[in-house]
Amino acid sequence: MGYAALAAKYRPVFARIAEGSLQRELDRVLPFEQIGWLKQSGFTGVRVPREFGGDGASLPELFRLLVELAAADPHVPQALRGHLAFVEDRLCAPASSEREEWLRRFASGELVGNAVTEIGSVALGDTTTRLTAAGDDFTITGRKYYSTGSIFAEWIDASALAPDGTEVAALVSTATDAVTVSDDWTGFGQRLTGSGTTVFDAAPVRAEHVHPFAERFSYQTSLYQLVLVAVQAGIARAAESDAVHQVATRARSFSHGNAAQTRHDPQVLEIVGRISADAFAAEAVVLRAAEELQLAYEARTPEERAASRREAEIASARAQAIVAELSLRAATSLFDALGASATSTGLALDRHWRNARTVGSHNPVAFKARIIGDHLVNDAEPPYEWAIGVPPAPDAQKSAR
Template sequence: MTEQISFDALADKYLPLFARIAEGALDRERRRTLPAEQIGWLTQAGFTGVRVPAEFGGDGASLPQLFRLLVALASADPHIAQALRGHFAFVEDRLYAPHGDNRSLWLRRFAAGELVGNAVTEIGSVGLGEVQTTLERAAGDLTITGRKYYTTGSIFADWIDTWAGGPAGDEVAALVSTDSTRVTVTDDWTGFGQRLTGSGTAVFDAAPVQHDHVYDWTERFPYQTAFYQLVLVSVSAGIARAAVDDGIRQITTRARAFSHGNGTETRHDPQVLESIGRLAAQATAAEAITVQAAEALQGCFDARGGTEELIAERKKIAEIRSAEAQLVATRASLEAATQLFEGLGASAVSTDLLLDRHWRNARTVASHNPVAFKARIIGDFLVNGTEPPYEWTIGIVKRDAKTER
């Protein structure tokens, strides 16, 4: 058995690169420059294969190690961490899959730097749980046709992992090459935050799909919902840390003090110091609970090949841990992004500093899979033993007109 890589080794390899990415993050945010070059640095460094076993050319990181790295990456640039969400989810799917040529091929591709984007959600008059994108068969060939939005990371990717209705009326996941002229990805995301994730529109116009790039949707790795959510949680935790770090820099370098404050310098004002101390503790708690939830995901991965009962139990715990982490990290990121202004004065709102980006980005991430429902789901599980939902969709709820009142 291959020895598990240490987090220190992973940190030595990737944290200096994250620091380099952070150097230009503010300017990219200001100019709305997509981080294609920086994502290229990550693929060249092997970060796309950080979870891939060493025998296939990767680092062999565990899930807790991956999410510690994602928090650090999000602190450097939250857009990039979110843009890699679909990639790491598909990596996880192939890792969890039975051993075979298809699995080995993809793992080597990831280690070599190939990147996968995400395109699942459809907007407009789509029924709840329905999919309008179709995978069709003609003369033995497969093509995919449809339009997706919130296609995080796809504009940077070699492949797009998408959801479609299959030729037999089933639901499938299809890997579509972005090299095809029948695939168009547009950076038309209009959100006020996380504007550099490439979360725009992907259009498939009878784009070709290889037969061995089609997977039964119901056979994806069982903890995928918790995994997808935990990537967003790690982004929130990273934003919280970045906001605190910016607050520290502002406090440390602020020369002027208020006459009605409690110190001759802001850096020695006990009220300001208490505020930043509380925020730092929350940011640390957000990262800690993210890693704890990742340990539950690791438990799911380790149950691979076990009994259905074991897999179901591990999946349930992972979902609850992910929801708990979302509650904590969301609050931490939003509070840090707001409270960092306490005691700093009007100069802190200068557009040159762009400190508002932390709140805009935190609010945007928190609006994915709304946190409003999570505390109820956790409580219902703890009190009544109610199973948490494992698959979330959004759309129009169709009602029988006879039952309307």
Template sequence: MGALEEAIDRIREGAVERERDRVLPFEQLGWLRDAGFGALRVPADAGGGGADIVALTAALVDLAAADPNVPQALRGHLAFVEDRLWAPEGPDRDRWLARFAAGELVGNAVTEIGNVTLGAVSTRLDTSHGGYAITGTKYYTTGSIFADWIDANAMRPDGVEVAALVRRDQPGVTITDDWDGFGQRLTGSGTTVFEAAHVDAADVFDFATRFPYQTALYQLVLVAVLAGIAQEAERDAVHELRTRARVFSHGAAATSRHDPQLLEAIGRLSATTAATRAITLDAARVVQRAAEARGADAATVAEHKRAAELAVSRAQLSVTELALRQTTALFDVLGASATSAARDLDRHWRNARTVASHNPVAFKARIVGDAVVNDAEPPYEWYVGVPPKGAAS
């Protein structure tokens, strides 16, 4: 067993207790650092694992099965690694790849709530000695509380939107674990406040130059989390049925583990697990082809960008439906005893429902349908905010 597999097995141990007691997985993320997970996509000659996106996604599914909070907490990190892999060869790229290889992690700070106008960014960068000072408040800053760096979007003094990489451990950066969702409660998706925190000029990048398939990759991570939740729901159902001593008088066998109706239910869970994993990895292959288009002409890059977005949107539609069905169906196998709070089996549905609510699936079927029927371009950037004054209702 490799270091990553060992780390995933260790992460599974105590996952239920961490969720029940709201213990953030600082230690568990440390195990992943030591196993080189944060540098899995970094080329081997730069000190990383040299994995492609398909291999990364397979690892994410297994990690999500052990604890779905952990891969979601790494979502911003994985996206910024991909951004630096796409960047032109040179000292900036090399510096960041070396940081990843050394185990440094990146969090995420994009969303602003309240009366922010749709698409607007109120966080700003002001010129300061040796670089910039960043000021603003971000919400849903997934993973930042665990990270060494925070990838924050902001407006530069010249009015250009940029990505500013902010050292987390410095004056002027405050992170609060105040996410109050009923699922995925350990992802570190709280509030981050920047109060004139320092940003080196070399760590500021025009947002327009981000890797082109970023929305597809961000969403692929969440699809992988859903597939992992489905996988663990089956695992828990199998364990509970194997060890169950009690039977129903109106059942179809002398032992629960040999009851044909319950075995049929387990078989359906197993089929769903296989389907969600296959769908997720198939979408990952399309995203990998988009990554391989680095250096190609603009038309080729755009073609693969579109294909990746639509592939992941289709996967989101399918895997969301399957995972939510899976996390409900496991209770049909186990009966009322499965609702015991000590078992915490409801965590699978709560976590799946929470993940599925990100970048809402409700809009994806229309977007895919419009692309298929009318050759419409899917959106590649999503915003949440108050409509501009005068916007059509």
């Protein structure tokens, strides 16, 4: 379709989403209606080939759209993160009637959430959520947290252990009383992503909706992470937009400033320019990393897939390492341009910093530069699957050795 046509199709929807984003932030209103607009517009099938009703967008085109959407409301693309990954999984699956059915579902507006992480005293790398045989099918029982986007979705992509102990991904319909999704995320940023608790109480799962986790598409961790990086780039763009608007419309100026009007003060204009440069660089980094993901998608031989998977993971880590800094700097510099009045709760300009800081805390950026360096210096493989939990006791670690 090309990016110009994609942008023309979706920018009017993004503009509608942007109109109420500040008030939703102030009132803590989840974007059910706004995600509904995206479903109706076909955005849930933006990557789906055109023969199945989608837009056939490339990954660089998708991520360019995500940056624009995040600038309108950063909660929304993060809420779609699990869906985008599941679409990618079906795109990479062998041709079948089931694959075609799912691609058409996505193009018609069906949305998939996710439920992977477990909190509390769960052992590192363990999964307490279980599938139980129920005739030819299964039921799923367990409790998940950080189930971003699931509260908006028709389906939930959940990790679990099969009866034989295999780690699997199970697709669970939300159209049952056996699935409860709560908006109980308590973070100080990204509060409207629906990243709360999901409880499965013997919820039904069809056998054909269970797949070995090891068979998921190879570059999934890099895609999951790059969606968050795109959100940060969008936040930087939103900070730029607010800086421009607030400076251009500011009536008051300081006696010790450099101009009678703030909009003509060269120091203030320099700050706005640097915010813009940070936002520009952040988006450019995202799009460069998305090119590596596209190569991973196009890889066909086992050797090509292994090499492109590695490059996509490193590219995603590089992007996270630098865009986290750029987005936080843009969100902070905004206040240097405006002074104390910018701290008004009614403006909620602090949301840009809070949201950027929250997104940057996922899959901690602190580890990324080390992983990149280890790969470059020692040819070490980057980690392709992350887990969090309670590590074994020291005695148990010694026994394991």
